[in-house]
Amino acid sequence: PHVFSTIPEIPADALFALKGRYTADTRSQKVDLGIGAYRDANGKPWVLPSVREAEKLIHEDPEYNHEYLAISGFAPFIGASAKVILGDESKAIEEQRVVSLQTLSGTGALHIAARFIKKFYTQSQTVYLSQPTWGNHFQVFETVGLKTATYKYWDDATKSLDIKGYLQDIESAEPGSIFVLHSCAHNPTGLDPTREQWVQILEAIKRKGHLPLFDSAYQGFASGDLKNDAWAVQRGVELLNETPILICQSFAKNVGMYGERIGAFHLVLPSAENKKAITSQLQAFTRSEISNPPSYGAKIVTKVLTVPALRAQWEQDLVTMSQRIYKQRVALRDALVALKTPGNWDHIVQQQGMFSFTGLTKAQVQRLETEHAVYLASSGRASVAGLNDHNVSYVAKSIDEAVR
Numbered sequence: 001p002h003v004f005s006t007i008p009e010i011p012a013d014a015l016f017a018l019k020g021r022y023t024a025d026t027r028s029q030k031v032d033l034g035i036g037a038y039r040d041a042n043g044k045p046w047v048l049p050s051v052r053e054a055e056k057l058i059h060e061d062p063e064y065n066h067e068y069l070a071i072s073g074f075a076p077f078i079g080a081s082a083k084v085i086l087g088d089e090s091k092a093i094e095e096q097r098v099v100s101l102q103t104l105s106g107t108g109a110l111h112i113a114a115r116f117i118k119k120f121y122t123q124s125q126t127v128y129l130s131q132p133t134w135g136n137h138f139q140v141f142e143t144v145g146l147k148t149a150t151y152k153y154w155d156d157a158t159k160s161l162d163i164k165g166y167l168q169d170i171e172s173a174e175p176g177s178i179f180v181l182h183s184c185a186h187n188p189t190g191l192d193p194t195r196e197q198w199v200q201i202l203e204a205i206k207r208k209g210h211l212p213l214f215d216s217a218y219q220g221f222a223s224g225d226l227k228n229d230a231w232a233v234q235r236g237v238e239l240l241n242e243t244p245i246l247i248c249q250s251f252a253k254n255v256g257m258y259g260e261r262i263g264a265f266h267l268v269l270p271s272a273e274n275k276k277a278i279t280s281q282l283q284a285f286t287r288s289e290i291s292n293p294p295s296y297g298a299k300i301v302t303k304v305l306t307v308p309a310l311r312a313q314w315e316q317d318l319v320t321m322s323q324r325i326y327k328q329r330v331a332l333r334d335a336l337v338a339l340k341t342p343g344n345w346d347h348i349v350q351q352q353g354m355f356s357f358t359g360l361t362k363a364q365v366q367r368l369e370t371e372h373a374v375y376l377a378s379s380g381r382a383s384v385a386g387l388n389d390h391n392v393s394y395v396a397k398s399i400d401e402a403v404r
């Protein structure tokens with residue numbers, strides 16, 4: 001035996017294990033509704049046209065190189081990314097009270113947020129997550145030693161938002177608790193609060209003096225419109241003007257840069273006071289962990305965000321992706337209705353973003369995988385992006401069989 005021979009094995013990540021089983025499956029009709037990555041009408045990964053153009057520009061640039069970025073990241077990227085989420089007219093940006101840092105995609109931004117809270121937030125060390133939430137949230141916060149708790153969100157009986165339970169949980173949490181809010185296209189349910197509900201949520205958070213953390217992983221995926229999908233964040237920044245607001249931003253999905261790991265952490269402060277010191281502390285996290293963030297993807301995303309023609313193309317790409325997903329929602333719902341599959345399937349159309357929380361049970365999901373080679377998360381979450389005109393009726397028939 002050696003010094004590591006007693007380390008216990010832990011279960012594989014459920015979603016990546018699902019992907020492994022899908023890849024190993026030799027049945028030709030197999031369908032992947034697992035990991036949240038966009039697929040085109042033929043089920044293939046999609047390099048956005050705006051990204052292809054941006055890559056051309058970068059390669060044509062005689063100054064192109066692979067030098068290290070600064071610790072905070074690529075300055076034009078940081079500025080442009082803040083504007084995407086906070087808005088071109090953001091008062092907070094104008095008043096220079098936003099600290100921004102390039103991160104390893106959304107997960108890296110959450111990790112930096114977690115470390116910052118752990119080290120410097122003295123009011124609370126408990127992070128409230130929606131029930132349910134993206135599974136990795138628990139690990140990201142617990143890994144740095146923070147406690148996690150949940151607030152009510154999804155009402156299984158009505159397949160809608162449990163706004164009453166949500167507001168009660170905000171009320172009963174210790175003042176100053178940390179609340180993680182999915183800014184749009186909630187993962188895994190695809191269910192977002194209405195604007196009226198958002199105002200209720202934000203006002204309750206304000207009343208209790210909680211610390212809000214917006215997780216923005218799908219801006220543009222919910223409605224196809226960047227501004228629309230940033231509404232809750234921007235309303236929050238206006239309304240909660242006496243508390244810092246943490247924003248974790250990913251460009252994995254909306255620019256299709258999944259593997260390039262491009263994201264940002266933004267800390268919106270009530271005033272610019274002590275900004276320099278805060279920046280220095282955040283930079284120290286990055287320096288000790290990754291030294292400095294990746295450059296290639298940041299340069300591409302910057303082109304996409306800031307070159308007017310590419311920006312227009314990107315906004316069109318977002319419409320393309322969100323509309324194709326929406327059409328598949330409708331196609332799946334209609335096919336299930338046509339088959340007279342027991343149950344009501346309207347929630348599939350009402351939900352938005354990448355996912356549908358189908359309401360299928362664990363056993364039904366298992367049956368879909370073993371009998372039909374249709375793969376989705378055991379929670380019943382389906383990545384709607386995996387559907388297309390070639391497989392949607394097959395998936396509907398498979399669900400019909402599994403439900404009966």
Ligand code: PLP
Binds near residue numbers: 252263
């Ligand atoms: N937050 C949520 C809610 C997510 O669904 C995801 C990805 O699935 C992320 C954050 C982070 O993703 P990434 O690190 O790939 O940007």
